[in-house]
Amino acid sequence: MTALFSNPLPIPVLGFCAYSGTGKTTLLKQLIPLLNQRGLRLAVIKHAHHNFDVDIPGKDSFEMRKAGARQVLVASHVRWALMTEDPVDDDPQLQHLLRQIEADKVDIVLVEGFKKLALPKIELHRAAHNKPLIHMHDENIVAIACCDETIVPDSLTRLDLNNVAQIADFVQHYQQNWQAAAIKVPIDASNATTIDNSENNSNGISVSQGIAAVLAQVKPTNQTELVDLIDIDNHVLAQDIISEINVPQQTNSAMDGYAFAFNSIPSTTLKIVAEVLAGHNYPNILQDGEAVRIMTGATVPQGADTIQARELTCEQGQQLTLLEPESIVKGQHVRLAGEDIAQGEVALAAGTRLGAAELGLMASLGFHRLPLFKRPIVAVFSTGDEVSQPGDLLKPNCIYDANRYTILSMAKKLGCQVIDLGIIDDNEQTLTNTLSDAGSKADIVISSGGVSVGNADYIKMALANVGSTHFWRINMRPGRPLAVGHINQSLFFGLPGNPVAVMVAFLQFVQPAIRKLAGEVNWQPAFMPAIASQALRSKTGRTEFLRGIYTIGPDGKIHVSTTGAQGSGMLSSMVNANCLIVIGDDNDTVPAGGSVFIQPFADLL
Ligand SMILES: Nc1nc2c(c(=O)[nH]1)N[C@H]1C(S)=C(S)[C@@H](COP(=O)(O)OP(=O)(O)OC[C@H]3O[C@@H](n4cnc5c(N)ncnc54)[C@H](O)[C@@H]3O)O[C@H]1N2
Numbered sequence: 001m002t003a004l005f006s007n008p009l010p011i012p013v014l015g016f017c018a019y020s021g022t023g024k025t026t027l028l029k030q031l032i033p034l035l036n037q038r039g040l041r042l043a044v045i046k047h048a049h050h051n052f053d054v055d056i057p058g059k060d061s062f063e064m065r066k067a068g069a070r071q072v073l074v075a076s077h078v079r080w081a082l083m084t085e086d087p088v089d090d091d092p093q094l095q096h097l098l099r100q101i102e103a104d105k106v107d108i109v110l111v112e113g114f115k116k117l118a119l120p121k122i123e124l125h126r127a128a129h130n131k132p133l134i135h136m137h138d139e140n141i142v143a144i145a146c147c148d149e150t151i152v153p154d155s156l157t158r159l160d161l162n163n164v165a166q167i168a169d170f171v172q173h174y175q176q177n178w179q180a181a182a183i184k185v186p187i188d189a190s191n192a193t194t195i196d197n198s199e200n201n202s203n204g205i206s207v208s209q210g211i212a213a214v215l216a217q218v219k220p221t222n223q224t225e226l227v228d229l230i231d232i233d234n235h236v237l238a239q240d241i242i243s244e245i246n247v248p249q250q251t252n253s254a255m256d257g258y259a260f261a262f263n264s265i266p267s268t269t270l271k272i273v274a275e276v277l278a279g280h281n282y283p284n285i286l287q288d289g290e291a292v293r294i295m296t297g298a299t300v301p302q303g304a305d306t307i308q309a310r311e312l313t314c315e316q317g318q319q320l321t322l323l324e325p326e327s328i329v330k331g332q333h334v335r336l337a338g339e340d341i342a343q344g345e346v347a348l349a350a351g352t353r354l355g356a357a358e359l360g361l362m363a364s365l366g367f368h369r370l371p372l373f374k375r376p377i378v379a380v381f382s383t384g385d386e387v388s389q390p391g392d393l394l395k396p397n398c399i400y401d402a403n404r405y406t407i408l409s410m411a412k413k414l415g416c417q418v419i420d421l422g423i424i425d426d427n428e429q430t431l432t433n434t435l436s437d438a439g440s441k442a443d444i445v446i447s448s449g450g451v452s453v454g455n456a457d458y459i460k461m462a463l464a465n466v467g468s469t470h471f472w473r474i475n476m477r478p479g480r481p482l483a484v485g486h487i488n489q490s491l492f493f494g495l496p497g498n499p500v501a502v503m504v505a506f507l508q509f510v511q512p513a514i515r516k517l518a519g520e521v522n523w524q525p526a527f528m529p530a531i532a533s534q535a536l537r538s539k540t541g542r543t544e545f546l547r548g549i550y551t552i553g554p555d556g557k558i559h560v561s562t563t564g565a566q567g568s569g570m571l572s573s574m575v576n577a578n579c580l581i582v583i584g585d586d587n588d589t590v591p592a593g594g595s596v597f598i599q600p601f602a603d604l605l
């Protein structure tokens, strides 16, 4: 049995395993110089079973450690060593140890020991020692270094334990051909298997299947409208926009300074013939040996191709002296006409969501009005006799409506027009009327609550009266029950009642649907890898969305911890979080220090 291992480094890690006495260290001592000669830069991690010390009693570093420093780093101009006191009962974690390696300074890490981990290994075997073969129980063995007597299966590379050059060939080949495992994000709807849409999906479906199934229900809008640039906010472009001009229009200066022909150098004194301000030009062709004083944004005269910043020059009367002429590069500080956008180029493609940068770009091309896809109209209501209107007196046994406000806010941020339908009583007739009315006004109708199995969950009955809906159980937490369907042409989402489940389900399922309906293309949920600051748990077969706080650690990497208690009714966990930690359905635990994916809230929440 091997224990899970994933290589956190961008370089290969190759283990050497054997029963003790087989000669692992002897082999490594011969192998290392040979690999060095071949130009391979090596790191070695060795597992010691005993209490070892690399320091010498009496040395300053030893005394400081003994005095109580948990870590001592001793450094000179040839070597540095970090000693960490780490008294743990278990074996040290190889992934943690590997993170201490400077992966940009070595080509491969050779690991001696850690034989129970699922990392690629060369097994060393001497038949004369009568020990069992490790590869029989470990599919991570890539080669066996042994003597003639050992039987090696055809599927494994046989190496001669006494031929160090041959083993070095293998290691070198392994290093050269190694490829980092493809990064698999925890949710990938594009590769999801299709689902049976019947209501009897009693085992539940995966998040990826759920997203794919939702998207299969959505047809992008083909309705368009012309909107003034000033009124556009996060809407989606309906046509490719082709630039009618070059941006910048003229080749111009990126610095306040002097423009001249690079060919004028090596002469370091030039004659200043004019001054060009932004919005003006020099009408003549600049000759070699001449310069113009030029401001940032001003058109570079014909004949000039290089700018020197003012602070690297000296001007006396009509004479310009170039300081540090050897550092001048032909073409420096010149912004070429059309270098941002060339005339005739597609500046923005249809399906692009228009944020601040896109609007600025459109304005820079002179467009004051754009063809957009019609914004989706989203109608939202809450259900449940216990759900009360904020501002009213809270009756006993009741709660204030939170879900309508989270849903409306997220929909508005996605550029939707919203209709607030309020709180609807848990009663089949009222819900039927509400759904029917909402279906005639909105492109998307969203409710929360009443999609589970409670006695007062009338939403299913109401939907059956006015439309067609699938009730799915998604293998995720929070947000297990989800209803998706149609009321006439409108798309319907029945989100679960628990407030955190509502937000998570909206982000995972409603968001992609709104984006597709709105005509947006090429949108993918953003996942970022992070290092878990604490051990995290899930259940295999279920995707866990934990509320997380990510920070950039002193090591420059992203670290994430949970917000604490994770009840699906605790909205404060969403407020305190800046991301969701996503543990996919093929994973059950992430150790502290392990890699995990996060979905930053960015600007949606
Ligand atoms: N026997 C089972 N019970 C439950 C299951 C299950 O599978 N079997 N699933 C649980 C899960 S998971 C969830 S999530 C909820 C979903 O239930 P409903 O969608 O029917 O929602 P409600 O029962 O109406 O409400 C659940 C919870 O959320 C509160 N809520 C409802 N609306 C609002 C609102 N607008 N603002 C704030 N809070 C709201 C409500 O008071 C409840 O506490 O079912 C579990 N049960």
Ligand code: MOO
Binding pocket: 476, 477, 478, 479, 480, 481, 496, 498, 500, 501, 568, 569
């Ligand atoms: O969706 Mo429920 O909130 O998983 O508890």
